[in-house]
Amino acid sequence: MIELRPLEIDDCQRIYNSLQDASGFLIRNKIISEVEHHDWFARLYKDKSQLYLAITVGGKYSGFVGARDIDYIHKRGSLIIYMVKENRGRGYGNRIVNEFSGYFFKQLNMNKLYLDVLGRNEVAIKCYQKCGFKEEGRFKKHAWLDGNYWDVIRMARFV
């Protein structure tokens, strides 16, 4: 059974470990050290502009989902999701994105959830499309990764 739960202390290291494998998917502009990561995690609970939840499958940590840059004036935020390798491609992504979107729109009273995804990340794009996200624009050769420049697609879904 797949579920979302609030973060626990031990998730700090789990998320850090997850991110080591995420360089091919996530668009980042610097390498985050373990110390910086722990510092970020410690401040997370009082930072209203970020909300992260853990994904569990059968009670076991299986990734995280959340929103960054949450803006309470403009009622928008940026989605982030990462699932561990062994649980990808099983339809969990759709369920988690839908569940998180519902929470984001209803509980936080938000209007817009958006994200930037690498143009080569077909699985994520399909998952987002299935959850009602639409392309808003495409930044040409916007990210440098694995020796190439890649397009970045901005997608969004409204309440």
Ligand SMILES: CC(C)(COP(=O)(O)OP(=O)(O)OC[C@H]1O[C@@H](n2cnc3c(N)ncnc32)[C@H](O)[C@@H]1OP(=O)(O)O)[C@@H](O)C(=O)NCCC(=O)NCCS
């Ligand atoms: C992106 C992610 C959350 C999607 O979740 P998922 O559970 O793996 O995806 P789903 O099983 O829900 O599948 C989504 C779609 O992609 C398709 N798909 C799944 N695996 C695929 C593969 N290896 N190749 C091509 N298509 C694939 C599915 O068929 C589905 O399309 P459909 O509904 O038309 O059949 C997950 O793969 C992940 O965490 N990836 C690594 C991190 C990442 O890329 N994060 C997003 C950064 S923007």
